[in-house]
Amino acid sequence: MKEGNIQGGLADLRHALAIFESTLSSDAGNDFAFSGAAETYSGMGFADAALAASQNMPSAQRTQHWLEAEAYYNKSLEIWLQMRDRGALARIDADKPEQIAKAIAKRHEGLRLR
Secondary structure (H helix, E strand, C coil), rough: CCCCHHHHHHHHHHHHHHHHHHHHHHHCHHHHHHHHHHHHHHHHHHHHHEEEEEEEECHHHHHHHHHHHHHHHHHHHHHHHHHHCCCCCCHCCHHHHHHHHHHHHHHHHHHCCC
């Protein structure tokens, strides 16, 4: 995602999340939709973290983006852990919980440095 179009990327991710959530509302056992939602939340966290790293906005806004990034990453991690706990995590996604936990730790560091 290019910095200049992060907001557009977030809009696309919100649209994707709405599709996954709609699918899950009618098919609560759809692991594809769960993993898609987890990836989407992760992408939203990445986008907000990129906005938080921007030096072109006030500190309070950057802090808000760090907090939003962490919330999205936490939601992603929650889904990945639920899938792992019920044995539904695909082999290709086996390291996702660890990747997201590292991203959360990085966000904590970003907040600490503010």
